[in-house]
Amino acid sequence: AQKVTQAQTEISVVEKEDVTLDCVYETRDTTYYLFWYKQPPSGELVFLIRRNSFDEQNEISGRYSWNFQKSTSSFNFTITASQVVDSAVYFCALSGLRSGSEKLVFGKGTKLTVNP
Amino acid sequence: EPEVTQTPSHQVTQMGQEVILRCVPISNHLYFYWYRQILGQKVEFLVSFYNNEISEKSEIFDDQFSVERPDGSNFTLKIRSTKLEDSAMYFCASSDLAPDSYEQYFGPGTRLTVT
Numbered sequence: 001a002q003k004v005t006q007a008q009t010e011i012s013v014v015e016k017e018d019v020t021l022d023c024v025y026e027t028r029d030t031t032y033y034l035f036w037y038k039q040p041p042s043g044e045l046v047f048l049i050r051r052n053s054f055d056e057q058n059e060i061s062g063r064y065s066w067n068f069q070k071s072t073s074s075f076n077f078t079i080t081a082s083q084v085v086d087s088a089v090y091f092c093a094l095s096g097l098r099s100g101s102e103k104l105v106f107g108k109g110t111k112l113t114v115n116p
Numbered sequence: 117e118p119e120v121t122q123t124p125s126h127q128v129t130q131m132g133q134e135v136i137l138r139c140v141p142i143s144n145h146l147y148f149y150w151y152r153q154i155l156g157q158k159v160e161f162l163v164s165f166y167n168n169e170i171s172e173k174s175e176i177f178d179d180q181f182s183v184e185r186p187d188g189s190n191f192t193l194k195i196r197s198t199k200l201e202d203s204a205m206y207f208c209a210s211s212d213l214a215p216d217s218y219e220q221y222f223g224p225g226t227r228l229t230v231t
Contacts, residue, residue: 043225044222044225091158093159102218103149103161103164104209106158107158
């Protein structure tokens with residue numbers, strides 16, 4: 001069975017602080033994808049990144065960076081120099097690559113509040 | 117940029133009534149999904165649909181739920197007899213499963229309130 005654990009329920013930081021959101025996953029699939037989505041107060045799900053299981057390179061996109069470590073089954077997300085607009089719930093998700101259905105399994109989310 | 121659309125944005129219905137939530141996936145996508153998010157909780161998979169049939173469904177997706185692709189563009193989720201616990205945000209998603217660009221594109225959601 002697939003499972004995603006986001007142990008941090010809520011995090012509160014002050015603007016310009018760096019913050020790391022943790023994600024640990026479980027899967028028996030040898031090929032899988034990991035995702036991060038942002039859900040702002042307006043409710044939509046905003047895609048941030050996709051990573052496949054064969055690519056362990058870390059990725060940086062502006063103030064966002066992701067650290068994928070297969071050895072610890074983790075896919076952590078860091079926001080550098082946080083801003084108030086980063087306040088949202090962030091979901092980590094996992095998808096296998098079985099033919100016909102590649103449902104996303106989501107973690108419970110981490111609510112990030114960035115205070116001015 | 118192509119996007120998934122959903123209507124209505126908010127639906128209020130009485131317990132026991134039937135509701136149909138509508139989605140227009142991205143036009144060249146072949147795989148369609150419904151997810152549900154009860155307020156304050158995580159996003160949960162309901163059902164996936166490919167080649168005009170259900171490919172996988174969760175235990176949440178019981179006989180009260182059905183999905184349909186009635187024409188070439190719409191993808192619908194029907195709840196036959198709504199219950200209070202069906203109140204949630206329902207997200208539609210679509211994907212093409214191209215390995216190099218695999219992503220599920222989500223619609224903005226329909227907030228269903230059952231009273």
